[in-house]
Amino acid sequence: MQVVGLTTPHEVYVASKDRKFRINELLVIQDPYQGDLIGEVVESNSYNRFIPLSIGSGIHDGDVIESLKHLGYSISEDEINIGKVKLLTEANFPIVTGCSVRLPTFDEVRSYLLKGRREDGLLLGEIKNTEETAATMDHELKGLCEIYSRGQLYKTRNVPFFLDLRSFQQYPHIGVFGGSGSGKSFGLRVIMEEIMKHRFPALMLDPHYEMEFSERQDDMTEARDFSQDFKKFQIGEHIGVEFLNLSKRDLLALLSSVSPLTEAMSSAVEELHLRGDTYLSFSNRLELLTEALEKGRAKIEQGLKQDLDPMEKDKLSKMKELLEKYQNIPLPSVQGIAWRLRRLYNSGLFSHDIKPVKEAMMQGKLAVVQGPIWLLQVFSTYLLSNLYRLRRDYKDGELKGEAGGEYFPPFIIATDEAHNFAPKGRDAATKGIITEIAQEGRKYGVFLVLATQRPTLLDETVTAQLNTKIIFRTVRASDIATITEETDIKAEEARRLPYLPSGDAFVSSPLFGRTVAIRVRYPHTRSPHTQNPLDEIQVQRESAEDKLFESIKPHLPIYAANFARAVEDINGATGQHYEVRTLKEALEALVEKGKLKKQSSPLGDIYLDADF
Amino acid sequence: MLELDLNLRQKFEDVASKMRLRLQQRPSIKALRDTIADRGIGTFRGSQKLDTQNLLQVVEKGKIVGVDGSTNSSKGPFPYIITLQQALAKPCCSDPKGITETDALSPLTVEPVIGEDEYRELVKRNLACLEVKVALKAIEEFWPRLILLDGSLVRYKIEAPQLWEKLKSRALDGDIILVGVVEGISTNLISQCLKDELPEVIYYASDWEILFGLLDVGERLEIAQGLFKEGFRTFFMRSSTDPKPIGIDLLEEQQIYLSEVANLVYTLTPRDSRGIPLWLDIVDKSVRITDKMMESLLSAYLGDDYVELIRPKREKREL
Numbered sequence: 001m002q003v004v005g006l007t008t009p010h011e012v013y014v015a016s017k018d019r020k021f022r023i024n025e026l027l028v029i030q031d032p033y034q035g036d037l038i039g040e041v042v043e044s045n046s047y048n049r050f051i052p053l054s055i056g057s058g059i060h061d062g063d064v065i066e067s068l069k070h071l072g073y074s075i076s077e078d079e080i081n082i083g084k085v086k087l088l089t090e091a092n093f094p095i096v097t098g099c100s101v102r103l104p105t106f107d108e109v110r111s112y113l114l115k116g117r118r119e120d121g122l123l124l125g126e127i128k129n130t131e132e133t134a135a136t137m138d139h140e141l142k143g144l145c146e147i148y149s150r151g152q153l154y155k156t157r158n159v160p161f162f163l164d165l166r167s168f169q170q171y172p173h174i175g176v177f178g179g180s181g182s183g184k185s186f187g188l189r190v191i192m193e194e195i196m197k198h199r200f201p202a203l204m205l206d207p208h209y210e211m212e213f214s215e216r217q218d219d220m221t222e223a224r225d226f227s228q229d230f231k232k233f234q235i236g237e238h239i240g241v242e243f244l245n246l247s248k249r250d251l252l253a254l255l256s257s258v259s260p261l262t263e264a265m266s267s268a269v270e271e272l273h274l275r276g277d278t279y280l281s282f283s284n285r286l287e288l289l290t291e292a293l294e295k296g297r298a299k300i301e302q303g304l305k306q307d308l309d310p311m312e313k314d315k316l317s318k319m320k321e322l323l324e325k326y327q328n329i330p331l332p333s334v335q336g337i338a339w340r341l342r343r344l345y346n347s348g349l350f351s352h353d354i355k356p357v358k359e360a361m362m363q364g365k366l367a368v369v370q371g372p373i374w375l376l377q378v379f380s381t382y383l384l385s386n387l388y389r390l391r392r393d394y395k396d397g398e399l400k401g402e403a404g405g406e407y408f409p410p411f412i413i414a415t416d417e418a419h420n421f422a423p424k425g426r427d428a429a430t431k432g433i434i435t436e437i438a439q440e441g442r443k444y445g446v447f448l449v450l451a452t453q454r455p456t457l458l459d460e461t462v463t464a465q466l467n468t469k470i471i472f473r474t475v476r477a478s479d480i481a482t483i484t485e486e487t488d489i490k491a492e493e494a495r496r497l498p499y500l501p502s503g504d505a506f507v508s509s510p511l512f513g514r515t516v517a518i519r520v521r522y523p524h525t526r527s528p529h530t531q532n533p534l535d536e537i538q539v540q541r542e543s544a545e546d547k548l549f550e551s552i553k554p555h556l557p558i559y560a561a562n563f564a565r566a567v568e569d570i571n572g573a574t575g576q577h578y579e580v581r582t583l584k585e586a587l588e589a590l591v592e593k594g595k596l597k598k599q600s601s602p603l604g605d606i607y608l609d610a611d612f
Numbered sequence: 613m614l615e616l617d618l619n620l621r622q623k624f625e626d627v628a629s630k631m632r633l634r635l636q637q638r639p640s641i642k643a644l645r646d647t648i649a650d651r652g653i654g655t656f657r658g659s660q661k662l663d664t665q666n667l668l669q670v671v672e673k674g675k676i677v678g679v680d681g682s683t684n685s686s687k688g689p690f691p692y693i694i695t696l697q698q699a700l701a702k703p704c705c706s707d708p709k710g711i712t713e714t715d716a717l718s719p720l721t722v723e724p725v726i727g728e729d730e731y732r733e734l735v736k737r738n739l740a741c742l743e744v745k746v747a748l749k750a751i752e753e754f755w756p757r758l759i760l761l762d763g764s765l766v767r768y769k770i771e772a773p774q775l776w777e778k779l780k781s782r783a784l785d786g787d788i789i790l791v792g793v794v795e796g797i798s799t800n801l802i803s804q805c806l807k808d809e810l811p812e813v814i815y816y817a818s819d820w821e822i823l824f825g826l827l828d829v830g831e832r833l834e835i836a837q838g839l840f841k842e843g844f845r846t847f848f849m850r851s852s853t854d855p856k857p858i859g860i861d862l863l864e865e866q867q868i869y870l871s872e873v874a875n876l877v878y879t880l881t882p883r884d885s886r887g888i889p890l891w892l893d894i895v896d897k898s899v900r901i902t903d904k905m906m907e908s909l910l911s912a913y914l915g916d917d918y919v920e921l922i923r924p925k926r927e928k929r930e931l
Contacts, residue, residue: 070664071675
């Protein structure tokens with residue numbers, strides 16, 4: 001390999017007759033004056049001087065090229081490979097043209113590939129195209145993870161990629177970007193697995209119900225068991241909000257997340273919600289007030305004058321009291337608040353608390369919180385604020401020298417569809433707390449892992465705080481533009497974004513000072529719903545057929561004379577409701593499947609067991 | 613372009629219409645074909661593309677070697693001229709190395725002093741010699757089955773007679789087929805034979821002109837024995853979709869291989885190309901001395917000051 005053509009202090013072209021350049025591989029340029037310089041291949045071309053680019057040249061006749069091959073000459077042997085190489089650190093003056101280029105040994109480029117101590121790193125996968133360099137690597141770094149590529153699972157032969165957990169204090173927060181099918185969910189799963197490995201407390205918001213870590217991959221040789229390292233909670237089922245602890249602000253946020261509140265409603269909530277309210281007391285108050293407003297003052301007063309039973313009377317006097325107290329609140333506002341509250345209640349939100357989540361996190365586990373997205377937004381506002389407050393109070397207390405406060409550990413918050421939680425240009429219940437954590441979370445050791453397929457829709461303040469960005473295949477031009485703007489990704493790499501294979505990603509991190517191309521490792525666990533809907537239907541259908549066959553079997557052979565009897569017997573035995581016509585169709589279907597065979601006879605068709 | 617001078621345009625039109633007339637005067641394609649066949653000038657035959665089996669049979673007997681040469685002279689006033697010549701024999705196989713012969717000439721180094729035309733002749737002869745030399749070496753080194761030479765075989769006989777005889781006898785001894793591939797046909801065998809039957813304007817028409825568009829793709833006209841130069845057989849073939857045929861020469865002694873050669877040439881020629889076997893194009897590209905190469909050699913070995921001395925004024929035109 002040799003430097004050719006015009007050179008600059010930061011970019012050269014390298015040519016080779018027999019070695020194809022691979023994008024992102026590192027090379028050592030042996031400049032006679034400046035010593036060895038490390039560069040990265042950013043573009044790779046191959047060129048054959050006998051096959052010109054012009055279309056009309058006629059040389060493209062495949063038959064002739066094939067004929068020449070039979071005569072012993074392969075035109076591809078006259079190929080020249082050219083790689084565009086960017087220096088990782090700028091040279092003082094242009095590289096000498098003609099100087100030779102070689103592959104580096106691992107130790108020469110270690111500092112560019114591995115950051116921090118291995119024990120502190122999240123092993124996300126392998127660095128692409130480092131195979132030759134990896135061969136010279138220390139033994140304990142080799143084959144650390146398994147990679148799935150082109151239908152095959154194998155131990156990595158490349159340099160492993162570690163994201164240093166310790167560096168989070170300096171460069172907090174991770175963004176994971178990529179369209180559907182880009183491998184983003186896999187990437188997120190791998191990150192969470194690695195966090196669990198380190199027993200770093202974490203909280204994951206899971207709107208897709210897919211972050212399940214108890215099912216191990218069965219095709220892997222050493223799939224690790226994570227079933228004890230995480231806990232799954234469904235909102236309303238296992239966890240919820242303690243109404244008693246809700247502040248007015250929390251309540252407003254909760255209600256408005258069901259559907260935005262009008263000004264009148266907000267002020268009504270402010271007035272109606274009292275310190276120490278339980279769900280019951282608050283909802284009763286709302287109901288009573290509604291009824292009172294519907295009845296009207298005159299009717300209530302009239303009622304009070306009548307001779308009623310004490311209970312009824314008591315209710316009416318309470319209504320009157322409420323009417324006097326809240327005379328400015330219009331009926332529609334109260335009704336609006338009431339249905340929002342009912343919806344929250346029906347979701348089970350108020351029947352539980354967040355204690356289980358706290359406990360799981362205290363144990364260094366990953367707490368996965370699942371729920372429909374609207375509820376998740378509502379709930380996570382409350383949950384995140386609470387957890388963050390716990391951590392902040394503890395840490396602030398420590399700073400002020402008031403030790404002894406209740407301990408709460410540092411933690412990581414992860415979510416997919418992050419643009420729903422911190423959207424750009426509009427408000428969302430969670431946006432405030434997420435922005436706050438993005439901006440000052442690192443002070444308290446609270447970090448974010450935000451995944452989204454639409455980085456453009458993510459709030460800019462938040463995006464700017466995501467120090468490490470893992471970028472999978474992205475097709476939308478506006479998202480590519482956002483990514484280019486927000487990362488140190490090079491123009492050449494941005495052009496490759498739409499074509500990245502699933503599972504390949506660029507990692508842009510200030511720690512590396514450049515974009516690293518990686519392939520994410522194969523996760524140890526799998527998502528619960530990876531069964532294809534098509535497979536599901538097929539499996540269902542087959543089992544239905546099997547069932548039918550089993551129920552028919554004792555009544556075989558079936559022929560015209562005993563058909564009506566068979567229908568009766570089968571219905572009796574299985575509880576089905578076959579008629580002659582439908583049973584005949586079912587039998588025909590089984591014949592088609594080869595489970596039954598049909599014979600013609602003078603008495604009509606006879607259905608027999610195919611194995612008979 | 614601005615207003616073209618009226619006279620200039622008129623004159624151009626006249627000449628152009630005469631040129632068109634010449635082609636229009638050509639008898640119809642069918643008539644021409646019939647006449648050529650009837651008068652025994654040659655036979656029309658089709659060629660086939662060889663399949664893998666056939667090609668492997670060829671390879672069994674030996675390699676196929678392409679021979680080509682290149683000349684490039686520095687631009688400048690006579691005798692301040694340097695001519696570089698290079699000939700290459702390249703076997704069609706994975707070993708990329710071929711056999712090269714090179715030479716550099718200048719009127720200033722030739723004894724005795726010669727004129728411009730003589731020098732041009734010398735250059736031509738010298739290149740033919742180089743080409744035959746590499747062909748000879750290729751025979752020794754590669755034991756080829758067939759050698760494709762760029763240009764007519766007759767040319768070698770005229771320009772490098774002694775070496776040619778040697779090559780010919782070696783080829784005949786070793787049963788190595790020599791094939792001359794002529795890109796620009798300049799003979800007029802057909803019009804000479806048909807003088808009485810052709811309109812006056814195309815009395816002396818060249819063979820390519822007569823055969824333009826006359827042959828189907830893959831079809832050839834084998835010129836009857838004895839009509840071409842003594843000791844050679846030739847045929848014209850439309851080896852690609854290009855309507856202008858190419859010429860192929862063979863030794864008279866090797867005429868039994870005529871259809872084998874025709875099929876091979878047809879096989880090795882890309883369908884939509886100008887009609888030259890791809891292998892010869894590859895050899896041509898490998899051997900070619902480009903102007904750029906010439907320039908860099910000149911400035912490296914002659915020095916920029918001398919380059920300035922010989923550079924013609926016309927090269928400095930700026931408009």
